[in-house]
Amino acid sequence: MAKESSFDIVSVVDMQEVDNAFQQARKEIAQRYDLKDSGAEIALDKAKQTITVSAPADFVAKQVIDVIGSKLIKRGIDLTAVKWGDAIAATGQSVRRVATVVNGIDKETAGKINKDVKALKLKCKVQIEGDQLRVSSASRDTLQEVIAFLKGQDYGQPLQYVNYR
Structure with missing residues (x-):
């Protein structure tokens, strides 16, 4: 036979590459003139494999997600591996979006x-x-x-x- x-x-999905993209996105958000003092924040939880975006408005959150997406693509990670949840209203008028990395x-x-x-x-x-x-x-x-x-x-x-x- x-x-x-x-x-x-x-x-x-290589979580080290996700972490590298996260670090690059965090630096860009801190330096970009339109996002610098907007109050937008991102957080990565490697254990749960989630990315959390907190922003003062949905428009700003979408801009931050675009920055993260561009960094993920540059690091060779397919965007279909990241599933973004719906916008959740947080304190005041701020918005929180959570993404899970599919592994x-x-x-x-x-x-x-x-x-x-x-x-x-x-x-x-x-x-x-x-x-x-x-x-x-x-x-x-x-x-x-x-x-x-x-x-x-x-x-x-x-x-x-x-x-x-």
Whole structure:
């Protein structure tokens, strides 16, 4: 029997790069003339993997989020890995927005990916292993087809394809 080839589908975000982007954004907010004395603040919680933006108005909060987004892109982090929540009214007229950094593939998304790959009717197996998926097949060409198909799909988070052997 031919040796099976496989690869893993994961969704991993380097929190050190998120921290670097956060530090750069914090410096830019402190230096930009339109945000310098606006009272806007950002905070990063590495343990919970959240970014919190506090601003005096929703407009300022959106500007701060744009700054953070530009820094994340420069550090090579896909913006779909950061899910921003709705604006929450804080004290006075200030606004707070919290973003969570998506790490790992949840069960619902994993099931959707599994269903989509099986719908291709290719000779491959998909196994859900915690927060990642393993796709295996006897043919490497089949695995390449699966990767090409998945790159064309949108699952609301970035996917990486690792351990290809």
